[in-house]
Amino acid sequence: MIFDCRRKNFPTDGAFPMINIPFNLNDQIIDKLNDLIRVNIDSCKGFKEASEIVDDEQISAEFRGLAQQRLANAEELKRYVEFDDEMAQSSGSASGAVHRWWMELRSRATGGDPSVVLSEAERGEDVITHEYQDALNETAGSPVNEILLRQYIAVKKGHDHVKALRDAAKADRR
Numbered sequence: 001m002i003f004d005c006r007r008k009n010f011p012t013d014g015a016f017p018m019i020n021i022p023f024n025l026n027d028q029i030i031d032k033l034n035d036l037i038r039v040n041i042d043s044c045k046g047f048k049e050a051s052e053i054v055d056d057e058q059i060s061a062e063f064r065g066l067a068q069q070r071l072a073n074a075e076e077l078k079r080y081v082e083f084d085d086e087m088a089q090s091s092g093s094a095s096g097a098v099h100r101w102w103m104e105l106r107s108r109a110t111g112g113d114p115s116v117v118l119s120e121a122e123r124g125e126d127v128i129t130h131e132y133q134d135a136l137n138e139t140a141g142s143p144v145n146e147i148l149l150r151q152y153i154a155v156k157k158g159h160d161h162v163k164a165l166r167d168a169a170k171a172d173r174r
Helices: 027-053 057-083 094-109 114-138 145-173
Strands: none
Touching: 027 057, 027 094, 027 114, 057 114, 057 145, 094 114, 114 145
């Protein structure tokens, strides 16, 4: 399955609640949502690239699923920002691009070794988990906190799964 991590107009299939009224979110919350959009785009792109370079079809499929999840997170957050008449982030970060380049370089040097790709994916997961933790602390009590908590739980689950896959791949190398 091919998808674009920057896709707009994410299909509404009932997965996200419809927004009926603007939240009138303050600038700090909008900034945090845009930070999360950016890191979800980075994560989507990272998992998409990792799925293409890892030499293990099962792990590749896992990465594609996580990329889809991160795309859905970004699109959901974009809808909230845009519904509040603000400009939503539409691209990832330079640091995310550098991390993807590093992951690809390390993968090529090791012939697509799953443990190397998983190690880099887990590093990226540390970043997105930290961003969600910061956002939850800074948006406590806001109208979007419940949404962020739901997404954080899914992100943390993905983080823990990638970490378990990484640990298993490292054990297999020994």
